Every structure is written in C-alpha cells, then in structure tokens.
Amino acid sequence: MINGIAASPGIEIGKAHVLKIQEINISTENISKDDIDGEIKKLDVAVAASKEQLEQIKAKAEKELGADKAAIFGAHLMVLEDPVFLDEVKTKITEELITADNAVSQVVNNYIEIFSNMEDEYMKERAADIKDVGERIVKNILGIAADSLTFSEEVIIIAKDLTPSDTAQMDKDKVLAFATDMGGRTSHTAIMARSLEIPAVVGLVDISDKVKDGDTVIVDGNKGIVYINPDESTLKEYEGLKREYIEYRKKLKELKDLPAETSDKLRRVELAANIGTPRDVKGALENGAEGVGLYRTEFLYMDRDALPSEEEQFEAYKEVIEKMAPRPIIIRTLDIGGDKKLNYLDMPEELNPFLGWRAIRMCLDRPHILKTQLRAILRASAYGNAKIMYPMVSGLDEIRRANAILNEAKEELKAEGIPFDEDLEVGIMVEIPSAAVIADILAKEVDFFSIGTNDLIQYTLAVDRMNEHISHLYEPLHPAVLRLIKNVIDASHKAGKWTGMCGEMAGDTWATAILLGMGLDEFSMSAGSIPQVKNIIRSLSFEKAKQIAEKALSMDDPEDIRNMVKEEMDKIIN
Numbered sequence: 319m320i321n322g323i324a325a326s327p328g329i330e331i332g333k334a335h336v337l338k339i340q341e342i343n344i345s346t347e348n349i350s351k352d353d354i355d356g357e358i359k360k361l362d363v364a365v366a367a368s369k370e371q372l373e374q375i376k377a378k379a380e381k382e383l384g385a386d387k388a389a390i391f392g393a394h395l396m397v398l399e400d401p402v403f404l405d406e407v408k409t410k411i412t413e414e415l416i417t418a419d420n421a422v423s424q425v426v427n428n429y430i431e432i433f434s435n436m437e438d439e440y441m442k443e444r445a446a447d448i449k450d451v452g453e454r455i456v457k458n459i460l461g462i463a464a465d466s467l468t469f470s471e472e473v474i475i476i477a478k479d480l481t482p483s484d485t486a487q488m489d490k491d492k493v494l495a496f497a498t499d500m501g502g503r504t505s506h507t508a509i510m511a512r513s514l515e516i517p518a519v520v521g522l523v524d525i526s527d528k529v530k531d532g533d534t535v536i537v538d539g540n541k542g543i544v545y546i547n548p549d550e551s552t553l554k555e556y557e558g559l560k561r562e563y564i565e566y567r568k569k570l571k572e573l574k575d576l577p578a579e580t581s582d583k584l585r586r587v588e589l590a591a592n593i594g595t596p597r598d599v600k601g602a603l604e605n606g607a608e609g610v611g612l613y614r615t616e617f618l619y620m621d622r623d624a625l626p627s628e629e630e631q632f633e634a635y636k637e638v639i640e641k642m643a644p645r646p647i648i649i650r651t652l653d654i655g656g657d658k659k660l661n662y663l664d665m666p667e668e669l670n671p672f673l674g675w676r677a678i679r680m681c682l683d684r685p686h687i688l689k690t691q692l693r694a695i696l697r698a699s700a701y702g703n704a705k706i707m708y709p710m711v712s713g714l715d716e717i718r719r720a721n722a723i724l725n726e727a728k729e730e731l732k733a734e735g736i737p738f739d740e741d742l743e744v745g746i747m748v749e750i751p752s753a754a755v756i757a758d759i760l761a762k763e764v765d766f767f768s769i770g771t772n773d774l775i776q777y778t779l780a781v782d783r784m785n786e787h788i789s790h791l792y793e794p795l796h797p798a799v800l801r802l803i804k805n806v807i808d809a810s811h812k813a814g815k816w817t818g819m820c821g822e823m824a825g826d827t828w829a830t831a832i833l834l835g836m837g838l839d840e841f842s843m844s845a846g847s848i849p850q851v852k853n854i855i856r857s858l859s860f861e862k863a864k865q866i867a868e869k870a871l872s873m874d875d876p877e878d879i880r881n882m883v884k885e886e887m888d889k890i891i892n
Contacts, residue, residue, distance in 0.1 A: 320522050322497070324542035325508035328517030329560040330495035331553070334533040334546075335473035336526060337480075342456060345417040357411050361404075361418040364458035369398050371454065371464070372483070379486040379510075390447065390482050390510075393620070397451045400661075403429075419459045426452030446505055450481035469493070474537055476529045485510045495537035497525050497544045512846065519544050570849035574606035578841075578852045580834070585860035587834065589852055590646075590842040592820055596637040601845040606852065609645040611768065611842020612707075612820035613638060615691070616654050623662050625687065631694035639702035646703045648768065648818075648842075649695050650747065651688060651720075653677045653709040677710030682719050692727040699739035707768055711746040711753055717763045747820070749773035754802040757809035767810050768842070771821030775799050794823045795876040800832065804871060807837045818842055828883055830854045835867025857891045 349357060372391050380388035397403060403425065410421035426448055433445035457464065467475075467487045475488070475496040485507045488496075493516060501507055501520030511518040517539030529535060529546055536545040536556050540563070545552055579586035590611030591602035602610065618626045618634055639647050654660060654676065666675065681688035695706055708720050721744065731738055748754050749770030757767065771794060776782065778799055781792045793799070803819075810817040818840030823829050825843030830851050833841065841851055866886050870879045 320525055320528070320544045320546070322519040322522035322525070322542050322544065323501070323503060324539055325501065325503055325505075325520045326511035326514075326516055326518035326539050328495070328515065328539045329556060329563050330474060330517050330537050330539075331556060331560065332472055332474045332494045332535065334476050334529045334531060334535045335469065336529055336531050337475060337477040337484075339478055340457075340462060342453070342460065342462065344420050344423050344456070346420060347417065348415045349411075349417060351415070354412055354415070357418040357421075358408055360459050361407060361411070361422070361455075364418070364455050365398055365404070367458045368451070368454045369395060371458075372398070375483050375486050391486070394447060394451050394483075396661075397448065398455075419456050422452055422455050422459065446479070446501075446507070447482060450483055453481070454483070467493075474535045476526055476535070478526045480507045482507055482510065485514075488514070488516075490514050490516060495519075495539065497522055497529075497535070497537055499523055499526050512844075570853055573849055573852050573856065574604075576606075576852070576856065578608070578855045580858055580860040580863065581856060582859040582861065585834070585863070587838065587855065588646075588818070588840040589848050589855075590648075590818070590840055591845040591848065592842055593638070593845075596634060596641065598845070599638055599641045602642070605845040605848040607645070607845060607848055609703075609840075609842075610638065610642060610647045611818050611824075611840055613647055613649045615650060615652055619652060619654060619660055625662070625690070628690045628694045628697075631691060632697045635695055635698035635704070636701050639698050639704050643702035646705060648705045648707050648745070648820075650707045650709055651678065651691055651695075652681055654680070678708050678716050678720060679710060682716065682723075685723050688720065689723050689727050692724050693731065696724075696727055696731055696738040696742070697736055699742045700737040704739065705743040705745060705766070707745045707747055709747045709770070710749065710773075711760070712750045713752060713756070714759065714763060717746060717760065721763075748806050748817075749777070749821075751778050751802065754806050757806045758812065761809050761813035761815050764815065766815055767806055767817040768840075769803060769806055769817065769819040769821060769823075771799075771803075771819060771823035774802065774821065775823070778802060793876045794826060794829060795832075795870070795879045797871075797874055797876070797879075800836075800871055800879075803833070803838075804836050804867075807839075811837060816840065825851060827851060827854055828880055831858060831863050831866045831883060831887065832870045832879075833867075834858065834860075835863035835865070835870075854887070854891065862886070862890070 372394050376388050376391035379391060406425045407421045410416060410424060411418060429448045430445045433448060467484060468489055469492040472492055472494050474494050477496065477498050479498055479500040480496060495517040496511065497519045499522055508518060508520060517537050519537055519539055519542050522544060525544060534547050536548055577586055578589045588608045590609040591607035592612040593599065593602060593610055594614045594617045618631055635649060695704060698704060708717065711717060724744065743765035745764045745766035745768060746753065746760065747770040748757065748767050751774065753760060754774065775792060775794055779791060779793065779796060781788055807817045816839040819833065819838055820842040824841040825847030827850055831854065834855055843851065866883060869882060873879050873882065
C-alpha cells in the first residue's frame, strides 16, 4: 500500500500502463554566429507547430471538459504568443550563442523557478503549465513525436507526472484511473481528472518506479491509496468497496431534487455551487445546486490582451442568471492582483503579494475597472436573481467606497433608462481575520456574508499549506478558525442578515455537521460535492447538529474534534 494525495474520488481496479519518460537530450554546445538565423528559424517553426497542436487539444478539451477547462490551453497558447517570452529565448540564442532547444529550456526553467516560489497555491501549480509548454516546444525543435495516449484496452495509467495536455488527450473510455509521483489537488491535471470523473491519486513520490506494465493496481481516489499486485483478500475487499461506492453514488443522485433539510425538518439550508464560467451551470444543476454561491469572474479577464468590455461581461453574467433563474447568483467582483497578474495591466512587483495589492484593493484604486463590472452586473440583474459580493474586505472603508461606486453606476443606468434590480443584495467575502472579528460592525453595512475559508484559515493560522514543512498546521477544524466562523454567523443573525460559505470547507464533509449546528445558512462548493453534503444534512436532526457544534467549540485539539465528528456521524450514516 502506498499513500498519496486523493485528487479525484472513486475506486478502480485494473492493469497498469506505465508511461515512460521520453528522454530529451538538450544540446549544450555553442553555435557560431552564422548559425543564429537557422536556430531562430527552428524556434519559429517549433512554436508554430506547438500552436497547431494546442489548438487541437483545446478544441477536444472544450468539447469533452467544458470551456473553463479548455481555458488552460488558452493560457498555454498565450505563452507561445508572449513576445517577452519569445524575445528572451531569441536573445539567449543571439547573445549567448546557444541552440534553440537549450535557450527554450533555460528560459522555461527560470519561469518554473519563479512560479514555484510564489505564495499562492494556484500560482505554484502553474509551474506545471509552463513546463508543459516548454517541453512541447523543445520536442518540436528536436523532432520528437508526442506520446500516444490511445489504448486498445482499459488501463490504469502510472506516471511520474501528467501534464494538463496529457490528461486532456486521455481516452476516458479506456483510462480507468491514474496515479502519479508528483502533483497536488489544485493542479490542472487533478482538476481535469475530477471533471472526467476518473479516480486519481497524486503525490505518490515513486510509484512510477515500483509498478511494471501489466501489474494489477488498485487506485482508491477516496482515501489517496494505491495497491500494487494486491493479495486475494485485499482484491476481494476492494471489489466490494467499489460496488458499495457505485451504489453510494447512485443513492446520492437520487437526492438531487430533495431539499437540504435536517431529518427533523427544523432546519433547511441552501446548497449552492462555485462556478467560473457559464459552462459550469450544467454541472451545478445536474448536482442539485439551489443557486450559485460564488461566480468567479476572473476567467472573463484572463486569456486576453485587454480588459473585457461592459457588454462582454453583461452577456456572460446574463447567461448564468437566466440559466439558473429563479435561483440566486452571487457574482464576486474581480479578485485578482498581487502574484495573479494580468499581462495587460501595469501591476507592481511585490515582496509579499498574498498580502498585497489585490482584489477590492486594486479595484478601488482603479475605480473605472470596478464601475464597468458593476454596471454589467446591474444590467444582468434585470434577468433574474443576482447578488454582488466584494472580495478581500478588511474593514468598513472598503465597503463604503465600493458602494459609492455602485451607487454611481446605479444613477448612471437610471439616467440612461436601463433597467436593473434596485433591490439586489450586496455582501462581502469574509476571508481576512479582521473582517471576522468585527463582523458585528460590518453586518450593519451589508446584506450578507460569505466566508472564504481558504484564505481565512491561512491568514488566521499564518500557514502556507503548500509549504511542506508547515502544511500539517493548515487545519480547518482549528479552534481559532471555528470560533471566527461562529462569530461571523452570530453577528449576521443578530443583525437580521445571513451567512454563507464559499471556501473549500463548505464542501468538507468533516465540517458539515459543525457548520450546520453553528447556523450556517448557505453552503457553496464545487458542484460534485453537493450530493455528499446534502446526504449528511438530511441524515442529521438539527438538535444533533447543534450538539456536535457545541461540543466542537468546547474542544481544544483539531484531531480530537475530527474523531468526535467521525464517531457521531458513524452512528447516524451507514
């Protein structure tokens, strides 16, 4: 048994196919000045070939995975079209007199190092994207054919690593599961595995060295475990667990149209989905989402060379609002900045970008960006049930300044005779500890709170969960985190407002009973997590949930809290 990271749920048993690493021999020899033009020509031809390949992969991904997943390859194409990147490579060829493949390799490795050292988890994972693009260019320079990921029989793929393009090209009818040495839950490869509903375990360190072609492998994507050539008893056990999991998924699907209410019918909450593009609405509805608790608008601003127009934004928001109507849609204003940069915006270099000029801070300094977005949201609100949410709020001043711009936008639309929902709710993400502490003050200025636990936990505990030395300290059930959440919920209810949660903790089944008992009003999560959370809520009485929450809040050790929740839930859920 080998332990790794559970990247995509499910259980599969099958024959291994080990992907061999293609050997790429980079030329380290110097070239003459007479060879410069020839090497630059090689580079240009390889870049053109890479573009053509990525366009094909992007089209396949869009068809099978959706526009948001295909956007990954839009980002890859942007690298190929980035004049700064290409100029760096050509400068190395010209000034250092090195081959095109060597120049690409050196520039790409520099970028990988920069991304790998960034604070933000998402940006760390983007190093894999840069590596993917770089390897593609180098292979095309050297004339190395791409790996074939088509199979004549069902296989479980074992690899050192899988690039996003590898995953996108997999034949999902033949690939049962995969297991890799490298990777994390937030890598694009893991995200796409979940979209394909392929069980996956990553971060296994050396699985690719331990497995041979044809070995029988069990991939347990629920627990993050892989077995190689299991004995008969383990095999039988997992055949049973696989059947149970299939039945469990069927049972969950039957809950789709049932309300998220406690078994005693004393408490009903709203289960919503987090989305990034209009394409995500389909998955939200299929999983029984009662609304959208977080519409990440950043995707509208990426993979382009200029800010999206008001009209472009209006159409995107309107599409989601109409498709989900009459369900509520919470649209988060632009949450970008710091180390998540847009190439077309002049953004400063920062020593600590995670605590820097980002989200609402950047938008308030550039009010034209915020006003354009607010006008688009307001216009779209005439077509359904829209709400606005400001991210990264730390105090009253930011809310008041943002609302002043919102009021300007409202007055402009009135003057222009353009309809909008004049009663739409305006809320904030509570993701900075200061906002959680003064929730009673902020509640007077907003219609609702949505707790962004990803950042709230990191800021509260001062833990970068991607730092291997301290990641074990990243603990959603830490007493400090639970108390802050309770404070936010209580403050909103005292003011007659409501509180939702849109961070990963909302979909964490370990936390469901505690959050329910604390009085959380709305849980927003990835669409695939909704059925599991609903199952827990419908299995609990509200009184039991309150007891679990009270007990958790009185305890001082996260592991003890987790064990207590497990013990209580084992009594209730089969």
